Amino acid sequence: MVLKDELLARFGPEAKDETVVTTLESYMKLYALSIDELYIKWEQFAYHSLDGGVKLDANGLDNFKGFIQRQIEKANMAQGNAADVSHGAGHGSGAKLPRPLRATGGSSLFGYGSSPRSSNVRKMKLDVLHSDRDSPGPPSSPVGHTSVFSDAGPGFGTPTSAGDSRDTDKIVDTLNPDLPIADGADFDSDHQVRSIPFYDTKKYKYRTMRQRLLGAADVLDEQIEHFTSVVQKDLGISSAELGDPTIQSQSSIICVGRIVPDNPGDERINMESVSIETSRAAGIGRRIRLNLKSIKEYSLFPGQIVAMRGRNANGEFFKVEELLQFPYLNSPVSSAEEIQEAQLALDGGQMKVLVTSGPYTPSTSIDFNHLEEFILRVNEHIRPHVLIMFGPFLDVTHPLVETGQIPTFPNLKSQPRTLDELFTKILCPILRKINPRIQVVLIPSMRDAISRHTSYPQDSFSRKELQLPKNFKCYANPATFRVNELFFGCSNNDIFKDMKEVPNGPINLSKNRIDRVSEHILEQRRFYPAFPGGAKTRTIDDSKEHVSGADLEVPYLGLTEFIGGFIPDIVIIPSELKHFARVVKNVMVINPGAFVRARGSRGTYAQLSISAPDLEDGILTLVEGQENVYLHNAWKRTRIDILSA
Numbered sequence: 260m261v262l263k264d265e266l267l268a269r270f271g272p273e274a275k276d277e278t279v280v281t282t283l284e285s286y287m288k289l290y291a292l293s294i295d296e297l298y299i300k301w302e303q304f305a306y307h308s309l310d311g312g313v314k315l316d317a318n319g320l321d322n323f324k325g326f327i328q329r330q331i332e333k334a335n336m337a338q339g340n341a342a343d344v345s346h347g348a349g350h351g352s353g354a355k356l357p358r359p360l361r362a363t364g365g366s367s368l369f370g371y372g373s374s375p376r377s378s379n380v381r382k383m384k385l386d387v388l389h390s391d392r393d394s395p396g397p398p399s400s401p402v403g404h405t406s407v408f409s410d411a412g413p414g415f416g417t418p419t420s421a422g423d424s425r426d427t428d429k430i431v432d433t434l435n436p437d438l439p440i441a442d443g444a445d446f447d448s449d450h451q452v453r454s455i456p457f458y459d460t461k462k463y464k465y466r467t468m469r470q471r472l473l474g475a476a477d478v479l480d481e482q483i484e485h486f487t488s489v490v491q492k493d494l495g496i497s498s499a500e501l502g503d504p505t506i507q508s509q510s511s512i513i514c515v516g517r518i519v520p521d522n523p524g525d526e527r528i529n530m531e532s533v534s535i536e537t538s539r540a541a542g543i544g545r546r547i548r549l550n551l552k553s554i555k556e557y558s559l560f561p562g563q564i565v566a567m568r569g570r571n572a573n574g575e576f577f578k579v580e581e582l583l584q585f586p587y588l589n590s591p592v593s594s595a596e597e598i599q600e601a602q603l604a605l606d607g608g609q610m611k612v613l614v615t616s617g618p619y620t621p622s623t624s625i626d627f628n629h630l631e632e633f634i635l636r637v638n639e640h641i642r643p644h645v646l647i648m649f650g651p652f653l654d655v656t657h658p659l660v661e662t663g664q665i666p667t668f669p670n671l672k673s674q675p676r677t678l679d680e681l682f683t684k685i686l687c688p689i690l691r692k693i694n695p696r697i698q699v700v701l702i703p704s705m706r707d708a709i710s711r712h713t714s715y716p717q718d719s720f721s722r723k724e725l726q727l728p729k730n731f732k733c734y735a736n737p738a739t740f741r742v743n744e745l746f747f748g749c750s751n752n753d754i755f756k757d758m759k760e761v762p763n764g765p766i767n768l769s770k771n772r773i774d775r776v777s778e779h780i781l782e783q784r785r786f787y788p789a790f791p792g793g794a795k796t797r798t799i800d801d802s803k804e805h806v807s808g809a810d811l812e813v814p815y816l817g818l819t820e821f822i823g824g825f826i827p828d829i830v831i832i833p834s835e836l837k838h839f840a841r842v843v844k845n846v847m848v849i850n851p852g853a854f855v856r857a858r859g860s861r862g863t864y865a866q867l868s869i870s871a872p873d874l875e876d877g878i879l880t881l882v883e884g885q886e887n888v889y890l891h892n893a894w895k896r897t898r899i900d901i902l903s904a
Contacts, residue, residue: 443642562790621859650704748827757793
């Protein structure tokens with residue numbers, strides 16, 4: 260009775276319930292707490308509660324128990340780290356054996372800060388913090404191979420489907436199956452392929468979060484003006500034929516503008532609610548609704564730059580009579596000398612290129628065992644010349660990263676305290692195992708926790724800060740780079756998912772949607788032609804919260820355009836959609852698919868087997884001029900396999 264009265268005096272009338280009293284008494288016994296200590300922790304819990312109105316009911320008490328457990332876990336981790344420091348002090352410079360750390364359920368602050376713990380708190384085995392977290396699986400590292408994930412604690416369980424190596428490297432889709440699969444690189448050979456960036460790296464080092472409306476408006480206006488000059492130069496349209504579609508006139512004119520919805524708040528367009536936005540020079544940026552009833556074939560999307568012929572007879576809408584087709588950019592070419600150099604670099608054989616795309620961990624854990632196994636296969640069996648890896652490598656939207664529930668790594672002497680340290684201590688040692696004869700290209704994602712740029716276009720990683728060897732090339736997002744004679748265009752922004760196009764007509768509707776979107780990318784001459792960009796949100800308490808998305812830095816969208824006046828031979832744009840490899844307008848378009856699916860099952864990656872260029876086999880197309888050059892025709896001599904990761 261005395262204990263019940265004391266609880267009632269501390270916790271108030273809500274503690275009259277027998278269930279509440281019994282639960283509080285059990286907490287005191289379980290965690291060896293006095294009434295005062297229990298009440299202090301309750302006050303701390305109430306203060307840190309998001310809604311600020313916790314109650315002594317079943318739900319509140321369960322959350323209170325989790326709060327106490329988290330405090331104890333943080334205290335245990337702090338003690339473990341302190342023991343590491345004292346263990347390493349005062350022993351000179353001699354070699355020390357790493358001491359395994361206790362595996363705890365995780366720390367919400369990566370080991371920083373913990374509430375004072377009572378001296379009489381018993382040491383006990385804590386329950387897993389979240390019941391929905393996967394249970395730890397068996398170590399998947401091969402015998403004799405040390406992994407930081409061995410015997411890891413909760414949050415590092417590898418699902419059975421991802422740990423089963425029998426399904427690895429199986430072909431699930433193929434483009435150009437009549438071509439042979441490349442044998443791989445000879446690591447003992449003196450010949451080596453070269454990867455060279457084909458963009459100005461300094462332009463990507465802009466400062467984010469400093470966008471001005473005037474600067475954004477200038478860039479959007481310049482896009483329209485650029486295509487206006489394209490219409491005049493390549494289609495032979497005179498200035499007299501160009502006009503303002505917003506002005507009422509009985510005469511037919513040609514206008515160039517941006518497709519926008521009638522209502523600025525709408526994300527999609529349809530045949531009845533689509534407008535065109537003019538440039539400042541042509542129409543002071545005004546908009547006019549479009550009448551498309553006379554057009555049988557079209558495919559439109561918000562942000563698309565179009566040229567159309569028509570008239571505004573009543574001042575209410577612009578009746579479109581014809582949609583003009585923008586010419587595509589040229590394909591890249593090489594001289595005979597460059598072709599021979601590329602052939603010599605491969606010793607007349609094939610070049611093998613691998614492409615992977617994050618995430619590299621399941622959404623239920625932070626486990627890179629799957630990637631570690633893949634790199635072993637890359638070194639021993641696959642042996643590519645080039646490995647292109649897209650982020651996110653450490654996803655900032657990962658549930659465990661978002662909540663700070665980063666478990667400990669038993670095989671590490673000192674635990675990572677920041678996300679940067681998590682990358683350098685956990686992921687970098689895995690990446691450094693890649694054979695130094697393999698050229699590795701890293702492309703960041705806006706969701707990468709270690710990236711300093713969170714908008715698109717995005718600056719590259721810093722190879723020195725990540726402590727990566729010289730065979731690693733850190734490129735921007737997007738980036739165009741050259742591998743031997745071929746040009747690769749890589750963008751890590753999901754335009755295939757974000758583009759909300761409206762196709763019409765039997766020809767357009769009969770096309771594969773991937774082909775239509777790819778044609779838009781090539782015609783618009785930008786890796787991400789949609790505007791505004793897509794956004795990923797989630798609903799919390801009837802309100803939407805922005806999670807991620809295209810995150811366009813509008814004043815710098817010029818960096819997302821194709822450079823050099825040509826279309827890359829191979830365009831790689833990872834997407835959440837199903838993996839694919841297509842040939843569109845003689846350009847190879849690839850989506851390798853996610854390396855690891857959300858629930859931990861094996862994803863996919865792409866393998867390119869590219870025959871060496873040969874001036875004698877007739878595959879290359881000769882373009883005669885002042886200097887004879889050759890089209891690369893990569894789509895004729897490249898086999899693409901989508902394989903299980």
